[in-house]
Amino acid sequence: MKQSIGVIDSGVGGLTVASELIRQLPKESFIYVGDTKRCPYGPRPEEEVIQFTMEMVDFLMDKDIKMLVIACNTATAYTLDLLKEQLPIPVVGVIQPGARAAITSTRTGEVGVIGTEGTISSGSYVHSLKNIDTTINVRDLACPRFVPLVEKGIVSGQEAYDIVVESLQPLLPYKKMDTLILGCTHYPMITELIQEVMGPAVTVISSGEETAREVSTILGYRKNLYQGDELPTYHFHTTGDVGKFHAIASRWLKQKIDAVSRISLTKLEGMGEI
Amino acid sequence: MKQSIGVIDSGVGGLTVASELIRQLPKESFIYVGDTKRCPYGPRPEEEVIQFTMEMVDFLMDKDIKMLVIACNTATAYTLDLLKEQLPIPVVGVIQPGARAAITSTRTGEVGVIGTEGTISSGSYVHSLKNIDTTINVRDLACPRFVPLVEKGIVSGQEAYDIVVESLQPLLPYKKMDTLILGCTHYPMITELIQEVMGPAVTVISSGEETAREVSTILGYRKNLYQGDELPTYHFHTTGDVGKFHAIASRWLKQKIDAVSRISLTKLEGMGEI
Numbered sequence: 171m172k173q174s175i176g177v178i179d180s181g182v183g184g185l186t187v188a189s190e191l192i193r194q195l196p197k198e199s200f201i202y203v204g205d206t207k208r209c210p211y212g213p214r215p216e217e218e219v220i221q222f223t224m225e226m227v228d229f230l231m232d233k234d235i236k237m238l239v240i241a242c243n244t245a246t247a248y249t250l251d252l253l254k255e256q257l258p259i260p261v262v263g264v265i266q267p268g269a270r271a272a273i274t275s276t277r278t279g280e281v282g283v284i285g286t287e288g289t290i291s292s293g294s295y296v297h298s299l300k301n302i303d304t305t306i307n308v309r310d311l312a313c314p315r316f317v318p319l320v321e322k323g324i325v326s327g328q329e330a331y332d333i334v335v336e337s338l339q340p341l342l343p344y345k346k347m348d349t350l351i352l353g354c355t356h357y358p359m360i361t362e363l364i365q366e367v368m369g370p371a372v373t374v375i376s377s378g379e380e381t382a383r384e385v386s387t388i389l390g391y392r393k394n395l396y397q398g399d400e401l402p403t404y405h406f407h408t409t410g411d412v413g414k415f416h417a418i419a420s421r422w423l424k425q426k427i428d429a430v431s432r433i434s435l436t437k438l439e440g441m442g443e444i
Numbered sequence: 445m446k447q448s449i450g451v452i453d454s455g456v457g458g459l460t461v462a463s464e465l466i467r468q469l470p471k472e473s474f475i476y477v478g479d480t481k482r483c484p485y486g487p488r489p490e491e492e493v494i495q496f497t498m499e500m501v502d503f504l505m506d507k508d509i510k511m512l513v514i515a516c517n518t519a520t521a522y523t524l525d526l527l528k529e530q531l532p533i534p535v536v537g538v539i540q541p542g543a544r545a546a547i548t549s550t551r552t553g554e555v556g557v558i559g560t561e562g563t564i565s566s567g568s569y570v571h572s573l574k575n576i577d578t579t580i581n582v583r584d585l586a587c588p589r590f591v592p593l594v595e596k597g598i599v600s601g602q603e604a605y606d607i608v609v610e611s612l613q614p615l616l617p618y619k620k621m622d623t624l625i626l627g628c629t630h631y632p633m634i635t636e637l638i639q640e641v642m643g644p645a646v647t648v649i650s651s652g653e654e655t656a657r658e659v660s661t662i663l664g665y666r667k668n669l670y671q672g673d674e675l676p677t678y679h680f681h682t683t684g685d686v687g688k689f690h691a692i693a694s695r696w697l698k699q700k701i702d703a704v705s706r707i708s709l710t711k712l713e714g715m716g717e718i
Binding site for chain 1: 468545575653658661664665667669
């Protein structure tokens with residue numbers, strides 16, 4: 171029986187990570203759970219994020235996944251260490267791969283990080299970077315206007331460009347900064363704009379791309395890459411509106427989506443309220 | 445007691461990998477063994493490469509290393525699977541990280557690989573790439589003139605440029621190729637020339653850089669990154685001429701080398717014949 175890789179996110183942002191996982195691991199099957207109904211996790215208290223994440227994990231563990239990817243910065247910050255200890259399968263979050271790729275990329279030792287207010291104030295990227303290299307100089311910046319922009323589908327054009335320019339302004343004086351981590355899974359949708367504003371001397375790191383790379387590394391290290399002939403399957407589950415999820419998933423994954431199903435993660439919640 | 449990461453190579457080529465390991469993992473200590481006296485491994489029969497590699501591994505296991513990096517393409521091709529099974533510590537080779545990085549990088553699905561005749565004829569990179577993605581199109585090419593060039597220290601100027609242009613000629617018609625793997629640890633010393641000849645549309649992947657990245661990933665996954673305050677130490681051992689090794693190591697690592705010692709790996713071999 172071919173085992174899938176489980177991917178969890180507070181909503182649709184993790185689809186950029188799923189897209190990279192599918193691209194870089196074309197033989198593997200994936201099951202994605204997006205807790206769209208309770209999104210965003212950013213402003214919620216830690217205990218609640220842990221509880222919601224655990225509900226998604228329980229759902230996936232029942233499906234006998236071989237690996238878990240936490241494709242959400244907030245959930246990674248609060249639950250990665252816990253899940254690594256508790257689960258019998260490997261667990262990868264989105265923060266460490268981005269940090270590690272930035273260390274590989276930087277030559278000046280000056281790295282920028284952008285993300286939601288929650289991610290930036292958690293200091294998770296700074297912690298992950300310093301954990302490997304104490305001499306790294308980190309400039310972090312919350313860009314709260316990016317997620318609403320991307321969710322509205324405005325990923326190019328003058329309006330998007332203006333918001334990106336205004337938001338990134340505080341980073342522009344740091345001429346030594348040669349690497350910028352996109353510390354939010356929504357941001358890869360506007361990579362081109364961010365690159366344009368930052369200039370060609372700055373390497374823009376997508377957490378999703380790097381997370382997929384590390385999933386591949388760890389599966390390879392554990393000799394657990396799929397080697398059979400079964401075609402991969404991609405199953406999507408959302409706690410929210412199936413139609414909306416399907417529309418965004420089709421656009422972001424740039425491929426036909428066969429099955430999106432609505433699930434309930436809490437026992438008290440009814441199923442018929444779309 | 446702080447445990448070191450062990451690095452083995454048939455000679456000095458692995459120093460480009462060591463250089464990246466030191467850069468990307470500045471808190472870690474390393475012990476490097478270069479079997480300079482019996483270099484190169486490429487033309488040797490498989491059993492001999494396995495025997496020589498095992499002698500280096502035994503030397504390092506006595507020093508209680510926490511991880512082993514095979515910084516040599518030939519030794520990786522012949523011994524990685526064996527060592528992964530036999531050793532109680534994680535083992536990383538130079539081939540898989542380069543292959544994986546190429547899959548992350550390519551958008552066209554057409555990847556080039558250059559290496560020594562031994563590495564190219566072993567088909568190891570093609571195998572590693574196809575192992576992850578069967579649809580990848582690989583063009584491989586042996587560049588036997590590169591290693592002598594680098595070992596002579598000719599890494600820029602007209603002579604080097606001419607040799608690089610002539611050697612890479614067979615790859616230039618493949619306009620869809622957007623990624624090139626440097627499948628030899630010597631080649632990063634002439635990355636700039638290779639990049640110039642291939643053009644800006646081709647991403648050049650250095651196995652050493654990617655191997656260091658994967659070592660970091662696996663140590664992070666195993667929660668085995670060094671977290672204390674002890675300064676790192678770098679110990680170098682060669683089976684050949686200490687003076688020559690010291691000179692090359694100082695140049696390639698771009699830092700002061702404190703200690704290079706000569707070791708004997710075989711019991712029959714004397715020590716006084718430098």
